[in-house]
Amino acid sequence: GLVKQYQEGQKELAKMASQFTPEYPPYQKEAAELESIKGRIRAQAMTLLHAQQGQSEALSAELASLDKELADLKAQAIHLAEGSSQSLAMGSGVDALQKYLTLLNEKIQELDVAGKVLASRVSIVNPAVAPDVPYSPRKVRTTLFAFLLGLMMSAGIIAAVQVLDKRIKDPDAIERKMGIPLVGLIPFYSKEDQWLVVEAFQALRTSIHYASDHRRKNILLIASPSSGEGKSSVAANLGIIAAKAGERVLLIDCDLRKSTLHQFFTLDPKRGLSDLLAAPEMNAKEFILETSSKGLSLLPAGPTPLNPPALFSMTRFHDLLEWARKEYDWVFVDTPPLLAITDGSLIAEHVDLVLLVAAVKITQEPLLERALEMMQRLNKEVAGVVLNRFDWRAPDYYHYYYGKYHAKHYHYYGGNPAAPTVLDRAASTARKMTRRAIGQRKGAPRGPVV
Incomplete structure (x- = not known):
């Protein structure tokens, strides 16, 4: 292949370099052929690299598509599992409500019977009478309390002023x-x-x-x-x-x-x-x-x-x-x-x-x-x-x-x-x-x- 030709050309060029100067025509011809082989090798390498990149991108796209399909399958599985659990829960909830409703009906019947028995024993001793004056606010008590509070605050302020006032008065x-x-x-x-x-x-x-x-x-x-x-x-x-x-x-x-x-x-x-x-x-x-x-x-x-x-x-x-x-x-x-x-x-x-x-x-x-x-x-x-x-x-x-x-x-x-x-x-x-x-x-x- 080209690589082998390039290696042999390098050996031949090295042998000629030991015998002749770079200006020697056969030496220059051999060097030009060696450079041409090197260019073809580089071109083939670039072609292979581009082909490899294309294959890598195709594989990445295919892998992403597979991941999406897998995620969709997982979501469907979870939805089916939730549906089955909700159905079971709803069934058990309906049974519990039915039992609670039955219990309430029994309690209502018991209270109805007890109320009829008590009603026969209750009598009005004193009828309720609406008060003539309101229970709250109690204006007299509130006014007296406010007066005493104001008096104490005034006394405190006066005492503080007397203590802080250093002017001669006595x-x-x-x-x-x-x-x-x-x-x-x-x-x-x-x-x-x-x-x-x-x-x-x-x-x-x-x-x-x-x-x-x-x-x-x-x-x-x-x-x-x-x-x-x-x-x-x-x-x-x-x-x-x-x-x-x-x-x-x-x-x-x-x-x-x-x-x-x-x-x-x-x-x-x-x-x-x-x-x-x-x-x-x-x-x-x-x-x-x-x-x-x-x-x-x-x-x-x-x-x-x-x-x-x-x-x-x-x-x-x-x-x-x-x-x-x-x-x-x-x-x-x-x-x-x-x-x-x-x-x-x-x-x-x-x-x-x-x-x-x-x-x-x-x-x-x-x-x-x-x-x-x-x-x-x-x-x-x-x-x-x-x-x-x-x-x-x-x-x-x-x-x-x-x-x-x-x-x-x-x-x-x-x-x-x-x-x-x-x-x-x-x-x-x-x-x-x-x-x-x-x-x-x-x-x-x-x-x-x-």
């Missing part, structure tokens, strides 16, 4: 919880109740007088933990009351960021404390203004400087307070809020006493405690706390401070010619607060509160 809590004396109560007032404010500040002045050891400590810092608690108002009114008592009082507005003291006296200063501290060569008297109250002077804050704490750290500020100590009976220093900025703690280093101002339902107890701790760390003596803006008409406050006095004198307020004057009432309250202050001083140690 004057006794200041002395009981913080161990610091309450030296004054400043009430809300109307035009008819102005005498209350006079009495309150008279009592406060008396308490401060004894706390200062009869004015030996006459530089008083009036401060509050935060803003909006009325410290400037307390400073101004306390200064007015002290001046009316014949004392020389100097108010110094050290709140260089938000000064308000000059507004109480309708003054419009062009310069003040900040200018004085920035110009050591100036005389302090040139910056002090006289108010409408005789004996009461004011050193206003002046323009806001770039760095207020730096001014209060100067020796000039200490020298100013020492000069004022000798020139005046009282020096009341109004400061910014203690916990807001550092000015208050710097100013406190140069004073003798500290008076803390708190407002009812405004000041938070934790903030007042922090302010007290700040003064104690500075080793400053705290004269006490003034509780501002309390409602003296409320039952608790009324009986706490003014109850006995008001009950004693209330019948005079209708225009009786013999009614006591404001000064009489102020003196009465001042005497009571004096006795209270003396008692506190006897039980308290001298020196700073620690």
Whole structure:
């Protein structure tokens, strides 16, 4: 065959290659014949391959056809098996139903006989009557239950609010919880109740007088933990009351960021404390203004400087307070809020006493405690706390401070010619607060509160 011819041609070509060069004509002829045989062998191989592929595809198609026929036969066999089992099941089901129907008929007959026997023995004792009112809903019971539930929920909410609300509401809590004396109560007032404010500040002045050891400590810092608690108002009114008592009082507005003291006296200063501290060569008297109250002077804050704490750290500020100590009976220093900025703690280093101002339902107890701790760390003596803006008409406050006095004198307020004057009432309250202050001083140690 062609394969054998190809093998013999390869041997012959190899023999010629060992004797001749590839350019030798017989060698080239033999190589061409060998290549021709190789091409015919390749063509025959491709023909056989295509024939083999055709046979394989035919066999695959025949196998698929046989598989389909087998599947159809299996499906028919399963269908026949199910049909026979259903027929058997239906037959047995019909027999069971027939037996159950027979049993039911027997039970019906038995019940019919028993009912006839019982009917002959039953009689109506009381006929049924429709109720006049509905059984449900029971409105009275439901309303009462809802009322009690609402009452308990309201009590719980009120108790939770009282626990979470840390604002000062009880004057006794200041002395009981913080161990610091309450030296004054400043009430809300109307035009008819102005005498209350006079009495309150008279009592406060008396308490401060004894706390200062009869004015030996006459530089008083009036401060509050935060803003909006009325410290400037307390400073101004306390200064007015002290001046009316014949004392020389100097108010110094050290709140260089938000000064308000000059507004109480309708003054419009062009310069003040900040200018004085920035110009050591100036005389302090040139910056002090006289108010409408005789004996009461004011050193206003002046323009806001770039760095207020730096001014209060100067020796000039200490020298100013020492000069004022000798020139005046009282020096009341109004400061910014203690916990807001550092000015208050710097100013406190140069004073003798500290008076803390708190407002009812405004000041938070934790903030007042922090302010007290700040003064104690500075080793400053705290004269006490003034509780501002309390409602003296409320039952608790009324009986706490003014109850006995008001009950004693209330019948005079209708225009009786013999009614006591404001000064009489102020003196009465001042005497009571004096006795209270003396008692506190006897039980308290001298020196700073620690």
